[in-house]
Amino acid sequence: MSTPRTTRTTRTREPGEVFGPRMTLFADMLSVGLATAAACLPLLTAPAALSTACAVLRGAREAQPATAGRYFALLRRRLRPGDLLAGAVALAGALLLAADLALARAGLPGAPLFAATAAAIGACATVLGLRACARPESLTDWPAAVREAAQDAVQDVGGSALVLLAVATSAVCAWMLVPLAFLAPGPLALALTAVDVRPASGSGREAGLSGG
Numbered sequence: 001m002s003t004p005r006t007t008r009t010t011r012t013r014e015p016g017e018v019f020g021p022r023m024t025l026f027a028d029m030l031s032v033g034l035a036t037a038a039a040c041l042p043l044l045t046a047p048a049a050l051s052t053a054c055a056v057l058r059g060a061r062e063a064q065p066a067t068a069g070r071y072f073a074l075l076r077r078r079l080r081p082g083d084l085l086a087g088a089v090a091l092a093g094a095l096l097l098a099a100d101l102a103l104a105r106a107g108l109p110g111a112p113l114f115a116a117t118a119a120a121i122g123a124c125a126t127v128l129g130l131r132a133c134a135r136p137e138s139l140t141d142w143p144a145a146v147r148e149a150a151q152d153a154v155q156d157v158g159g160s161a162l163v164l165l166a167v168a169t170s171a172v173c174a175w176m177l178v179p180l181a182f183l184a185p186g187p188l189a190l191a192l193t194a195v196d197v198r199p200a201s202g203s204g205r206e207a208g209l210s211g212g
Contacts, residue, residue, distance in 0.1 A: 023157060028066040032056055033186020035068040039075060040185065044087035047129070051138040051145075053189035058197065078139055086142045090129055097122040118173070126167060127153055127160045134192035152196070159195040167193035 032053050039049035052075045060066040097118060104115035132138055132147035138145035153160045170188045174181035 007046055025060055025066065028060070029057065029186040029190050030183055031068040031186075032066060032071050033183045033190065035071045035181040036185035036189060039072075040167050044084050045079070045085040045093055045204075046068075047090055047138075048083035049187065050130075050185065050189060051083075052078065053135040053185060054134045054193045054196070055136065057138055057190050057193045058148065061197070093122075093125055093129075094194075121163060122182075127163050130163050130167070130188075130192055131160070134196040135185075156175075156195075159198060162194065162195050166195075 005015040007078070036049045036053040039052070040046040052071060056064075056066050056071045056074060059070075094112050100118040101115060104111045104118065108114065126147055128146065131152055132142070132145040135152075137148055166188055170184040174184050
């Protein structure tokens with residue numbers, strides 16, 4: 001029995017069109033990245049800003065506009081005390097990690113082991129927080145998003161590694177050229193969204209193959 005052909009949802013380039021849909025999505029991703037960087041400036045809004053960027057980019061799969069205008073419209077509708085609380089928790093965790101690493105550099109006994117442990121905990125917390133931002137539940141319910149992200153992090157170790165790789169790549173780009181730091185949230189949000197939808201896409205392909 002032949003395998004049913006998968007329907008392509010990506011729009012092809014029309015005759016005379018200069019840029020294809022992938023180039024358009026790339027430009028939209030950069031504009032969303034700039035908007036996210038601006039929305040992150042108050043610090044407490046960083047989780048909500050990144051979560052909104054992931055939601056906007058996820059909507060591109062359903063032919064919804066991934067523009068800065070839609071980003072700010074969605075961000076204005078969703079900002080609530082829970083988002084600020086999530087930002088406060090993330091900021092407190094980052095400050096605590098920075099303080100721990102500073103103490104390790106101060107030459108305390110057992111500093112190498114302490115620094116390695118703190119870095120490992122920080123990496124796990126970073127993966128959990130970023131995967132929570134990529135979850136659709138983060139738009140309305142942060143505790144549910146964190147629970148789902150924790151489950152994803154355990155069941156999809158490869159995806160968690162990809163999240164760390166995306167963070168490292170963004171950090172290196174920002175370190176090499178500081179202005180890129182204002183664009184980095186866009187590619188980071190796209191990577192987080194891709195990791196989040198990857199298991200579902202894989203399940204869909206397996207279901208299609210088994211059905212054929």
